[in-house]
Amino acid sequence: MCFLFPLLSRSNAQSAQYSDNLAARRWFQDAKFGMFIHWGVYSVLQDGEWVMQNRRIRIADYEKLPAQFNPEKFDAAAWVALAKAAGMKYITITSKHHDGFAMFDSQVSDWTIVKRTPWKKDPLKMLADECHKQGIHLSFYYSQLDWHNPDYYPRGRTGESAGRPDTGDWNKYLEYQDAQLKELLTNYGEISGIWFDGWWDKPKADWHLDRTYQVIHSLQPQTLVGNNHHQAPIPGEDIQMFEKDLPGRNTAGFNAEQKIGNLPMETAETVNTAWGYNATDDHFKSTRELVQYLVRAAGNNANFLLNIGPRPDGTIQPEFVERLHQMGEWLSQYGDSIYGTRGGPVGPRPWGVTTQKDNKIYVHVLDWQEPELPLPRLAHPVRAAYTLNGHVKVDISTSERGSMLTVPAHAASEFDTVIVLELAER
Numbered sequence: 195m196c197f198l199f200p201l202l203s204r205s206n207a208q209s210a211q212y213s214d215n216l217a218a219r220r221w222f223q224d225a226k227f228g229m230f231i232h233w234g235v236y237s238v239l240q241d242g243e244w245v246m247q248n249r250r251i252r253i254a255d256y257e258k259l260p261a262q263f264n265p266e267k268f269d270a271a272a273w274v275a276l277a278k279a280a281g282m283k284y285i286t287i288t289s290k291h292h293d294g295f296a297m298f299d300s301q302v303s304d305w306t307i308v309k310r311t312p313w314k315k316d317p318l319k320m321l322a323d324e325c326h327k328q329g330i331h332l333s334f335y336y337s338q339l340d341w342h343n344p345d346y347y348p349r350g351r352t353g354e355s356a357g358r359p360d361t362g363d364w365n366k367y368l369e370y371q372d373a374q375l376k377e378l379l380t381n382y383g384e385i386s387g388i389w390f391d392g393w394w395d396k397p398k399a400d401w402h403l404d405r406t407y408q409v410i411h412s413l414q415p416q417t418l419v420g421n422n423h424h425q426a427p428i429p430g431e432d433i434q435m436f437e438k439d440l441p442g443r444n445t446a447g448f449n450a451e452q453k454i455g456n457l458p459m460e461t462a463e464t465v466n467t468a469w470g471y472n473a474t475d476d477h478f479k480s481t482r483e484l485v486q487y488l489v490r491a492a493g494n495n496a497n498f499l500l501n502i503g504p505r506p507d508g509t510i511q512p513e514f515v516e517r518l519h520q521m522g523e524w525l526s527q528y529g530d531s532i533y534g535t536r537g538g539p540v541g542p543r544p545w546g547v548t549t550q551k552d553n554k555i556y557v558h559v560l561d562w563q564e565p566e567l568p569l570p571r572l573a574h575p576v577r578a579a580y581t582l583n584g585h586v587k588v589d590i591s592t593s594e595r596g597s598m599l600t601v602p603a604h605a606a607s608e609f610d611t612v613i614v615l616e617l618a619e620r
């Protein structure tokens with residue numbers, strides 16, 4: 195990273211900035227659980243954030259949507275309070291998705307929520323103020339792919355039916371993108387992260403990522419840059435994201451070329467199957483599935499970024515609210531085994547995962563029907579074993595080959611039986 199500081203004090207300033215960034219990475223890893231929000235004018239059509247592409251809507255027609263977007267029931271305080279009630283520590287919200295529409299008061303574009311909608315407000319400003327007030331960190335998703343800006347040319351793999359001209363200035367587009375990022379990092383207070391997406395639309399293009407990442411870090415050194423490019427991390431990035439899969443897995447098809455790096459990790463998933471609001475998608479995951487996803491993410495040393503897609507009027511559907519409250523209730527009892535932990539000494543298994551904080555290993559038994567659970571040999575002796583909920587003693591017998599835990603049947607929990615192993619020394 196190269197920061198813009200006077201020559202004499204440069205090395206001190208740089209190292210201070212570097213240590214701010216490292217501290218932010220640690221904070222991020224401790225935080226473990228965030229709220230992803232996909233919200234844009236596409237919500238008017240109630241068919242997800244890809245509706246422009248999927249229905250082959252041309253720009254001239256898509257531009258009629260903002261006039262119908264009037265989220266009068268948007269309540270920033272309620273959104274942030276919902277994240278807090280769920281036990282989430284940060285919010286990552288779309289500032290611009292692939293349709294190019296700025297959900298903030300951008301001065302370098304007229305394709306914005308303030309200029310095009312009857313509502314005329316900047317929800318990101320309202321959300322930022324509220325996040326800072328309620329102690330929730332705020333990150334912005336930013337789509338590098340743009341189906342609306344004519345300078346996004348040559349075009350990539352998508353957006354071919356938007357009706358854009360066959361000309362455009364790629365460098366001008368990149369300047370536009372950096373200008374919008376400057377706005378996001380200047381006008382909204384402290385920003386925890388920039389979550390890029392859409393690079394994969396033009397993987398061979400020169401995106402000048404180094405320049406863009408430097409714009410961000412020079413304005414806010416602690417901002418964590420991540421890019422959902424589905425590749426191994428690129429220099430200048432601070433976190434690595436995995437889409438709809440735990441690190442190292444590729445069940446959803448996004449992560450084929452994504453090798454695990456050594457940065458803090460995050461896995462993003464939806465409550466139903468859609469990111470943006472989809473009125474007919476009722477494939478809601480159960481609270482049990484969502485809690486177990488969070489736990490497996492923690493056991494894989496990754497954060498869990500759980501998405502909601504608010505409605506066009508600014509409200510959040512009850513199916514999301516209910517599940518988030520239930521997750522928060524679970525975390526209020528079991529949070530010690532998640533927050534501030536790192537992946538534990540026993541790697542992920544089909545039956546569950548382990549997490550660790552200081553001298554405590556948390557064994558998360560998610561799917562195991564037998565009375566005894568075998569563990570491999572641990573590096574340190576265990577001085578006490580008990581369930582996190584209710585402190586019920588768990589018998590542990592140790593041999594050369596490992597340990598055997600006997601969990602009393604009455605101590606099993608519905609979502610996750612958490613057994614604490616207190617280590618004698620570390």
Ligand code: FHN
Nearest residue numbers: 243244391422437448462469
């Ligand atoms: O195309 C997007 C999609 O709409 C959504 O934003 C997700 C979130 O991870 N990412 C992209 C696909 O990789």
